[in-house]
Amino acid sequence: MTDVSQVDTLFQFLALAKRNLSPGAWDYLMGGSETETTLNRNRRALDSLAFRPRVLCDVEHIDTGTTLLGQKLKLPIVLAPIGSMQDIIAEGGVVPTRAAARAGVIHMLSSVCAPGAEEVSRAADYPKFFQLYVRGDNKWVDDTIANALACGYRAICLTVDRAYYGRRERDIAKGHLPVSRKGAASESFQAAFTWRDVERIRGNVELPLVLKGIATAEDAEFAVEKGIDGIYVSNHGGRQLDHSQGSIEVLPEIVSAVGGRAEIIVDGGILRGTDVIKALALGATAVGIGRLQGIALGAGGENAVVRMLEILDNEIRRAMGLLGVTKISDLDASHLARAEPLARNWLDSAFPLVSEGYGAAASEIDDLSLALPR
Numbered sequence: 001m002t003d004v005s006q007v008d009t010l011f012q013f014l015a016l017a018k019r020n021l022s023p024g025a026w027d028y029l030m031g032g033s034e035t036e037t038t039l040n041r042n043r044r045a046l047d048s049l050a051f052r053p054r055v056l057c058d059v060e061h062i063d064t065g066t067t068l069l070g071q072k073l074k075l076p077i078v079l080a081p082i083g084s085m086q087d088i089i090a091e092g093g094v095v096p097t098r099a100a101a102r103a104g105v106i107h108m109l110s111s112v113c114a115p116g117a118e119e120v121s122r123a124a125d126y127p128k129f130f131q132l133y134v135r136g137d138n139k140w141v142d143d144t145i146a147n148a149l150a151c152g153y154r155a156i157c158l159t160v161d162r163a164y165y166g167r168r169e170r171d172i173a174k175g176h177l178p179v180s181r182k183g184a185a186s187e188s189f190q191a192a193f194t195w196r197d198v199e200r201i202r203g204n205v206e207l208p209l210v211l212k213g214i215a216t217a218e219d220a221e222f223a224v225e226k227g228i229d230g231i232y233v234s235n236h237g238g239r240q241l242d243h244s245q246g247s248i249e250v251l252p253e254i255v256s257a258v259g260g261r262a263e264i265i266v267d268g269g270i271l272r273g274t275d276v277i278k279a280l281a282l283g284a285t286a287v288g289i290g291r292l293q294g295i296a297l298g299a300g301g302e303n304a305v306v307r308m309l310e311i312l313d314n315e316i317r318r319a320m321g322l323l324g325v326t327k328i329s330d331l332d333a334s335h336l337a338r339a340e341p342l343a344r345n346w347l348d349s350a351f352p353l354v355s356e357g358y359g360a361a362a363s364e365i366d367d368l369s370l371a372l373p374r
């Protein structure tokens with residue numbers, strides 16, 4: 001596994017991951033559905049926000065800690081569920097869960113991520129969440145949730161933006177079938193899943209229940225009425241319905257509809273500490289990280305995910321200090337203004353140095369060391 005102790009910037013993980021992953025796994029990780037408009041809009045929505053910093057505020061001591069659905073976090077970050085993780089790293093879900101335990105964040109395990117709920121729960125003793133795709137009848141759903149709860153997962157998340165699997169054209173063109181889709185159960189269970197099922201599950205589960213893939217105020221309102229504890233605003237990282245709005249664009253209407261009755265997680269295009277801060281300033285409790293987690297996993301496994309979180313922590317602290325806030329609860333919409341986004345594709349918008357040729361090879365890592373304080 002690559003030594004990532006010298007990696008001091010997030011973009012350096014890209015070259016390492018691209019070198020380590022097969023072309024099929026790389027495209028599976030990085031791609032979106034159809035025209036990849038949603039994928040690009042996630043970044044564009046983030047880029048359409050600028051900061052309004054306040055100065056002379058005594059920002060010597062900064063606290064990035066928060067609480068999400070009853071769990072204390074050192075950073076307001078969830079390692080988002082990733083299925084078919086074995087395509088990226090052979091050991092699968094045990095790796096991010098160990099990294100999350102070390103870094104003080106939450107890992108949300110996908111139900112289609114090997115080696116499964118039991119083994120992943122044994123890998124690290126700390127609170128973690130379980131995300132479910134419906135791949136069977138009511139009994140299958142109830143048994144799977146009961147098993148996750150017995151394994152000690154502290155929240156159950158139902159992903160609801162996957163009634164059908166998005167057309168990921170990079171995979172289709174290459175004939176790449178992600179491992180979790182090989183011999184997968186019929187999609188019809190997921191397609192037939194409705195609010196009635198959510199209500200039934202709510203009646204059976206005492207621990208926090210989260211819906212992932214909420215993208216409108218109407219559905220957020222519905223979810224809160226049904227007693228959902230966590231609204232996970234997401235368009236699946238632009239991998240499902242194409243031509244959707246960017247997640248950060250819909251966040252304000254959802255925050256307003258929820259009105260504090262549930263906690264809000266948001267994901268989609270979060271690749272930098274400043275992205276995390278924008279989401280929190282708009283009212284999210286925490287953000288989910290999908291591709292950046294996969295990139296770090298591919299670059300160097302557990303240590304790389306921990307390092308990625310350390311660098312994010314550093315970016316978040318600096319940006320908070322420069323904004324004039326010392327704790328997350330100080331962040332609000334007064335720290336943001338609308339801005340014209342620069343015309344760049346989604347990856348360039350987060351990591352512009354890559355297109356200038358930086359980080360093209362792992363051997364350059366020493367030269368690129370930017371003396372990040374450890």
Ligand SMILES: Cc1cc2nc3c(=O)[nH]c(=O)nc-3n(C[C@H](O)[C@H](O)[C@H](O)COP(=O)(O)O)c2cc1C
Pocket residue numbers: 028029030042080081082083084110111112131159212234235236237238239267268269270288289290291292294
């Ligand atoms: C390779 C990959 C696999 C994913 N698998 C799942 C999954 O099994 N369940 C799920 O709810 N979301 C899944 N997602 C979506 C992520 O949980 C998350 O919503 C998305 O990646 C966030 O956008 P970002 O990649 O721009 O951070 C997956 C995303 C990626 C990139």
